Amino acid sequence: MALPQAKQTVTEERLATLTMPDAGCTKKAREAALARLRQMGLPGRRDEYWKYTRPDTLTSAEAPTAALFQTDEPTMFHEFDRLKIVFIDGVFSPEESDELSLEGVTIDRLEDICGKDIHWAKELYGVLEANGQTPVQRPLAALNTAYASDGVAIHVTGKPSKPISLIYRHASETSDAILHHVVRVESDAEVTILENGPAASRFNKCMEIDIADGGALHHIRAQGRDHQRRAATHMFTRMGTESVYKSFTLTVNGVLTRNEQVIELTGDDAVAHVAGACVGDGEFHHDDTVFVTHDAVNCESRQVFKKVLRNGATGVFQGKILVKEGAQKTDGYQISQSLLLDEDSQFLAKPELEIYADDVACSHGSTSGAIDETALFYLRSRGVPTREATDMLTLAFLAEAVQEIEDDALAEVIVTRLQDWLARRH
Amino acid sequence: MAALDQTQVKEGVDQETVDAVREVGGAYKYGWETEIEMEYAPKGVNPDIVRLISDKNDEPEWMTEWRLAAFERWTKMEEPNWAMVNYPEIDFQNQYYYARPKSMEEKPKSLDEVDPKLLATYEKLGIPLKEQMILAGVEGAENAPAEGRKVAVDAVFDSVSVGTTFQKELKEAGVIFCSISEAIKEHPELVKKYLGSVVPVSDNFYATLNSAVFSDGSFVYVPPGVRCPMELSTYFRINAENTGQFERTLIIADKGSYVSYLEGCTAPQRDTAQLHAAVVEIIIEEDAEVKYSTVQNWFPGDENGKGGIYNFVTKRADCRGDRSKVMWTQVETGSAVTWKYPSCILRGDDSQGEFYSIAIANNYQQADTGTKMVHLGKNTKSRIVSKGISAGKAQNTYRGLVAMHPKAKDSRNYTQCDSLLIGDKCGAHTVPYIEVRNNSSRVEHEATTSKVDDDQLFYCRQRGMDEEEAVALVVNGFCKDVLQALPMEFAMEAQQLVAISLEGSVG
Numbered sequence: 015m016a017l018p019q020a021k022q023t024v025t026e027e028r029l030a031t032l033t034m035p036d037a038g039c040t041k042k043a044r045e046a047a048l049a050r051l052r053q054m055g056l057p058g059r060r061d062e063y064w065k066y067t068r069p070d071t072l073t074s075a076e077a078p079t080a081a082l083f084q085t086d087e088p089t090m091f092h093e094f095d096r097l098k099i100v101f102i103d104g105v106f107s108p109e110e111s112d113e114l115s116l117e118g119v120t121i122d123r124l125e126d127i128c129g130k131d132i133h134w135a136k137e138l139y140g141v142l143e144a145n146g147q148t149p150v151q152r153p154l155a156a157l158n159t160a161y162a163s164d165g166v167a168i169h170v171t172g173k174p175s176k177p178i179s180l181i182y183r184h185a186s187e188t189s190d191a192i193l194h195h196v197v198r199v200e201s202d203a204e205v206t207i208l209e210n211g212p213a214a215s216r217f218n219k220c221m222e223i224d225i226a227d228g229g230a231l232h233h234i235r236a237q238g239r240d241h242q243r244r245a246a247t248h249m250f251t252r253m254g255t256e257s258v259y260k261s262f263t264l265t266v267n268g269v270l271t272r273n274e275q276v277i278e279l280t281g282d283d284a285v286a287h288v289a290g291a292c293v294g295d296g297e298f299h300h301d302d303t304v305f306v307t308h309d310a311v312n313c314e315s316r317q318v319f320k321k322v323l324r325n326g327a328t329g330v331f332q333g334k335i336l337v338k339e340g341a342q343k344t345d346g347y348q349i350s351q352s353l354l355l356d357e358d359s360q361f362l363a364k365p366e367l368e369i370y371a372d373d374v375a376c377s378h379g380s381t382s383g384a385i386d387e388t389a390l391f392y393l394r395s396r397g398v399p400t401r402e403a404t405d406m407l408t409l410a411f412l413a414e415a416v417q418e419i420e421d422d423a424l425a426e427v428i429v430t431r432l433q434d435w436l437a438r439r440h
Numbered sequence: 441m442a443a444l445d446q447t448q449v450k451e452g453v454d455q456e457t458v459d460a461v462r463e464v465g466g467a468y469k470y471g472w473e474t475e476i477e478m479e480y481a482p483k484g485v486n487p488d489i490v491r492l493i494s495d496k497n498d499e500p501e502w503m504t505e506w507r508l509a510a511f512e513r514w515t516k517m518e519e520p521n522w523a524m525v526n527y528p529e530i531d532f533q534n535q536y537y538y539a540r541p542k543s544m545e546e547k548p549k550s551l552d553e554v555d556p557k558l559l560a561t562y563e564k565l566g567i568p569l570k571e572q573m574i575l576a577g578v579e580g581a582e583n584a585p586a587e588g589r590k591v592a593v594d595a596v597f598d599s600v601s602v603g604t605t606f607q608k609e610l611k612e613a614g615v616i617f618c619s620i621s622e623a624i625k626e627h628p629e630l631v632k633k634y635l636g637s638v639v640p641v642s643d644n645f646y647a648t649l650n651s652a653v654f655s656d657g658s659f660v661y662v663p664p665g666v667r668c669p670m671e672l673s674t675y676f677r678i679n680a681e682n683t684g685q686f687e688r689t690l691i692i693a694d695k696g697s698y699v700s701y702l703e704g705c706t707a708p709q710r711d712t713a714q715l716h717a718a719v720v721e722i723i724i725e726e727d728a729e730v731k732y733s734t735v736q737n738w739f740p741g742d743e744n745g746k747g748g749i750y751n752f753v754t755k756r757a758d759c760r761g762d763r764s765k766v767m768w769t770q771v772e773t774g775s776a777v778t779w780k781y782p783s784c785i786l787r788g789d790d791s792q793g794e795f796y797s798i799a800i801a802n803n804y805q806q807a808d809t810g811t812k813m814v815h816l817g818k819n820t821k822s823r824i825v826s827k828g829i830s831a832g833k834a835q836n837t838y839r840g841l842v843a844m845h846p847k848a849k850d851s852r853n854y855t856q857c858d859s860l861l862i863g864d865k866c867g868a869h870t871v872p873y874i875e876v877r878n879n880s881s882r883v884e885h886e887a888t889t890s891k892v893d894d895d896q897l898f899y900c901r902q903r904g905m906d907e908e909e910a911v912a913l914v915v916n917g918f919c920k921d922v923l924q925a926l927p928m929e930f931a932m933e934a935q936q937l938v939a940i941s942l943e944g945s946v947g
Contacts, residue, residue, distance in 0.1 A: 355879065362876070366869070378886070
């Protein structure tokens with residue numbers, strides 16, 4: 015079916031601003047992605063999958079400008095021993111990054127891979143993204159595959175002694191970054207990947223993750239605090255037998271964030287947990303879109319998303335659990351909750367189930383409401399001032415998502431950041 | 441259930457039990473056809489057909505114009521494709537839009553004049569069109585007080601209403617209950633005021649088509665302060681082949697009134713699919729209450745998915761007045777394809793909407809059904825309880841919307857939708873939309889999917905029940921919330937239906 019004219023125009027105008035880098039072994043994947051994108055067109059307002067989030071500023075030819083967030087505070091995760099990989103406005107910075115070597119893992123820059131004809135990442139680059147285009151189209155991810163200008167390929171073969179930390183600095187008010195990472199976790203290998211920072215005024219990031227049998231990946235992300243930044247991120251994860259994937263995202267501020275997680279459990283007994291906590295104030299639109307496919311026996315998936323919204327902020331959750339025929343003994347769980355701190359904020363949710371196997375337990379819940387007056391009264395009657403009591407209840411509300419982080423020290427960092435936000439009130 | 445007929449009853453097995461199982465677990469009971477001389481409009485739909493339908497109903501000019509405008513809109517619309525249902529493309533020009541029994545050419549003045557064949561049809565369906573009726577098979581009905589067991593029936597056969605019972609008695613109470621074609625002539629001021637005010641002409645593809653070609657349906661007006669003295673009911677029967685049924689129901693509950701309305705539907709068993717696209721509009725004024733209950737039992741197609749009714753229905757209640765209340769209860773067991781979302785617009789402050797549904801899909805049936813609760817007024821409340829059961833190769837989808845508008849302060853919604861899968865070749869899906877635009881409202885949604893609990897089954901079997909019986913019992917427990925909300929007249933039927941659709945699904 016031909017694309018509607020308006021969609022085609024938007025797509026072509028955006029593509030005109032981009033150049034495909036010298037692609038080497040990723041060339042075929044990039045060209046295929048471009049063809050996919052041209053067929054789908056960039057998302058528009060009337061697309062069902064964008065019902066609650068307006069994509070126009072993510073698809074416009076030029077990125078809207080975003081002021082930098084000025085702070086003297088040390089960056090997130092600074093207290094941890096980690097292997098730092100720094101991108102400034104979407105460009106790898108060798109000066110600020112550590113040496114890319116660590117036992118149990120090899121890391122290559124996308125640029126280096128593109129110079130080669132043979133590389134393991136070739137088997138992955140654009141492959142999971144292409145898989146993730148059905149049954150729902152994700153044109154921004156196809157655009158990313160075609161035009162990503164930088165990124166890293168992380169090959170985990172053992173259990174590295176420290177986390178790999180991807181740091182995204184924002185330096186220019188007009189930056190428009192496209193990063194693409196590929197991660198392969200081999201059998202019985204285990205790694206923690208940290209991500210933090212706003213990256214750019216507009217950020218399109220794609221990460222493809224392949225976890226082999228018995229492998230484990232822990233992912234903790236804190237998105238930048240710049241109020242006007244925009245981000246569209248995709249994580250495509252394919253999971254083998256008895257593999258584990260746990261991902262947590264903290265979002266504080268940002269005018270527009272769309273985080274998509276596409277997870278496919280292809281091996282038996284795999285476990286996938288995705289969680290997110292977001293706090294937003296005023297001009298803040300945050301969208302968590304999750305698609306979990308169970309295609310094996312006895313797998314477990316959990317989605318836990320909590321949003322605190324204030325002053326007209328908007329929170330969106332679109333979650334889906336798809337249990338394919340034969341994926342018996344599936345345990346699927348999904349909860350999305352919002353706490354609306356005032357009358358102007360809103361929460362829009364579409365928590366879906368699609369189930370083709372009979373011996374499964376899937377549940378989803380979604381709630382929305384204000385601070386519990388009874389709890390507030392209880393705390394006040396114990397002498398806690400209203401503001402403090404509200405903060406306590408807000409933090410308690412977010413705790414269920416934060417608890418999904420296994421590492422206590424990392425969870426503590428997240429809690430501190432949330433407390434700061436509450437104290438700052440912005 | 442031919443196999444059962446031939447089964448030699450073993451010693452010790454109660455013949456009554458076998459009969460009961462045959463009764464309950466038999467094939468589609470209403471699949472027979474009434475042989476009656478029919479009169480058709482030419483196949484297809486175009487402005488001439490619209491005029492012809494209007495003309496057959498002897499309608500005033502304004503009604504004809506209204507229909508033609510709807511038809512004009514419809515030609516510019518596209519068939520929706522977002523529901524999780526698949527069916528071959530419908531050729532809207534290859535079916536009849538109007539069919540009536542020849543004997544109905546002159547509208548009978550009373551039930552005595554109605555063609556005995558038609559009366560026999562309804563008798564056979566268990567809906568005797570007699571004023572001293574006692575609903576067949578309802579336990580305890582004979583002991584109920586005389587007033588309590590009266591049900592006024594409007595019977596619609598293909599494109600026309602064949603008769604409405606108890607009209608006189610209702611008239612004494614001030615209630616108007618008649619066919620919509622009659623209402624257009626007798627009460628044009630009410631029809632003009634309310635028709636299309638809840639489901640606008642251009643609402644959706646099927647509603648617009650219905651607006652253009654609806655041939656008959658029921659009309660109810662309950663005046664201020666009147667509690668309708670009996671249950672009202674419409675029974676829809678599709679009989680003619682290749683004919684679409686497009687009926688329109690309009691219910692108006694004026695200030696402080698109350699009415700309970702029942703709807704039933706069946707169709708003969710045929711190899712080709714048939715279209716049914718109805719519109720139901722309900723207007724509820726201040727302090728009024730309407731209960732609308734449906735047992736939908738259109739022919740679901742055979743076990744190979746051949747034939748059956750495509751049921752594309754738009755039902756909506758508008759709680760206009762403060763403290764108004766509506767309750768939808770539906771038991772959906774029939775139809776090859778169901779596309780139906782009875783909705784509530786909670787406009788008045790303190791108004792309430794409730795939706796209770798059991799949808800059962802077996803063999804190749806596909807059901808995409810649910811509700812919309814649109815909270816506009818302050819302190820409005822809604823509750824959704826939906827139970828979906830899939831068996832065989834069926835697909836069952838709950839699709840719903842709960843919207844809290846910024847001005848709907850202090851409102852509440854509670855949604856619970858459960859799905860049960862029987863067998864590993866079927867599907868159950870949940871697609872809820874939740875839109876909360878103020879913070880004083882509370883919205884809660886929960887859904888679970890599970891299979892029939894092994895422990896419960898084991899317990900029942902241990903007590904000597906066979907597997908199929910045990911499943912029926914467990915499923916009845918699962919559906920109890922909804923069945924309890926049905927009027928007594930339906931309770932028995934509903935319980936039987938639950939068992940019927942589960943036939944053959946174990947093992």
